[in-house]
Amino acid sequence: MTSTVAIVILNYNGRHYLEKFLPNVIRYSGNHEIWIADNASTDQSVEWLHSNYPSIKILKIAENKGYAGGYNEALRQVSSEYYILLNSDIEVTENWIEPVINFMASDVNIAACQPKILAYDLPTHFEYAGAAGGYMDYLGYPFCRGRIFDTREEDLGQYDDEKDVFWATGACLFVRSAAFHQASGFDESFFAHMEEIDLCWRLLNMKYRITYCGKSAVYHVGGGTLHKSNPRKTFLNYRNNLVMLFKNLPKGRRWKTVFIRLVLDGISSVRFMATGAWPDVIAILRAHFAFYGLIPSLIKSTKRTNYRAPLYYRSVVWEYFILGKHRFRQLTGINPPTIPKS
Template sequence: MSQVAIVILNYNGKHYLEQFLPTVLTHSSGHEVWVADNASTDGSLEWLRAHHPEVHLLQITDNKGYAGGYNYALKAIEASYYVLLNSDVEVTPGWIEPVIAYMKSDPQIAACQPKIRAHDLRSHFEYAGAAGGYMDYLGYPFCRGRIFDTREEDNGQYNDTSDIFWATGACLFMRADAFHQAGGFDERFFAHMEEIDLCWRLLNMGYRITYCGYSKVYHVGGGTLHKSNPRKTFLNYRNNLIMLYKNLPIGRRWKTIFMRLVLDGISSVRFMATGAWPDVWAIVRAHFAFYGMVHDLSKGLKRTTYRAPLYYRSVVWEYFVNKRYTFPELPQLYKKGFPIAPKS
């Protein structure tokens, strides 16, 4: 069994493999590199076999999405640590060692992410993860280094290690036994927010989710679904509701979901104002899809000790009303490094 297995889930991403896989191989010497292919039709498999026979290839017969694809792949790969790496990520020299060393320092660290910078604006943080993810009490994810559409320039302000709420799936270091103990990703998500759901469950199990700013990668983002795609809107809105239903304490569940439904309605008005009607219908479909899943979600719920700390204010209010656009500007109440909510 290898210590570290780098696993790239690919779906019609041949152009990204051509661009970024050679760098992954160069800067990951001594570690296994796998490509799990989600039934691509763009010649990815043929290109891999011809140009990189040293890469371990795992074929999946149908597109199972991010959640199902990684669950399928990681059942077949033996390692102490997995690195779940998007195909549109450029890694840098020495990107693995600081994270693995940090995770080895505490067996309760289940997951860790490096610093995520933007490939298109290399001095700034990227949307998907930035310097570590958090969640406000209404279920809105945000990051150190990125809140909604505002990305901070990286001036070394997050050159640290820190406990966070969620680590990005774009470059996700996972302790293998913790991943399997938690049951992996929830395949009902298909794609988007499944890593936040997994991190939330791991926190409730007593594990730590962390960030290591001494490792750095560059992420293109939107490689499979661009942020303007209504399919992405549907998945984000539906999956957020699923995540809240699954992970919130019973006493806060429906109150929080009701507030989110109202806020989702307000956001659909913003889409209307810009003429983005496909996104409006995507939100409507997301809500009805969630309603249709409640019975199934209820059957799978387990009572757990609630440990996951949520940010105690509304990040939407702070950003859009109070004009606080960066993480350091947010009012913060810390407990073990977290901006948190009072106990429910």
């Protein structure tokens, strides 16, 4: 019999996080199924789980396929109406599931939803990965209600609402299983980083809704697998951002956008040079050349849709760094994504 909700935690050498945060997941998740999908960990995570939580369902993945490939393989084996993709470095709270599931159940067009994401290290403030729901400007720069670049807002109840957004974070992603599989899941070529934004963009183009539910809150450590200063993370973020834009932008806009991003990424490299972060400069160069090598296959494989998911048609870089707008409410003319009329 298909369960209503399955919580799936993808683990890669995260035993220390499982030891710290899994007890609360069990405590506050009622009778919902909990699965651990292990991405070929080498830190005895699986052995520890067998010894301490023998009732937890474990899916062993033969090799580390990253966030995208790991979850795709795991979710093919999990039968449930809703999936909750939960990072191992998340501290959940009491009643974190029901408000989101009830909201999603109110409209079959809601494909994905995220709760409020607060910072584990600073619980009064929003966390970088998702905050109160994600947006993206027309040049591919993601930002959130509650977090724009390095500025995190204090949680004062200003985002305790339910709202349509452009993307929901993969750190704690509630997703309708039928929609996930209809969209063919994550793009495994991403490996990790921005795959959830790409998935949300595709779901929007399929006329689904992506939402945020502020009635639920969790706390995120962040950087559990790759720290933000890791050049590997820099490479994946820059490469995957370009791939995502090329895949999802209208044909007439993608080349212009990629050219502008080439210029802006060059400026970003100069900023890294100024701080002596040469590995990150090399990572950005590698990301661009990797993307250029993928263009022929992207042209062949990219599908076009009649509906174009809405972006923020101003530059969040300009508004943040030049105009000094560091809070979401200061941004000009931003509107939530809406479902077009049939």
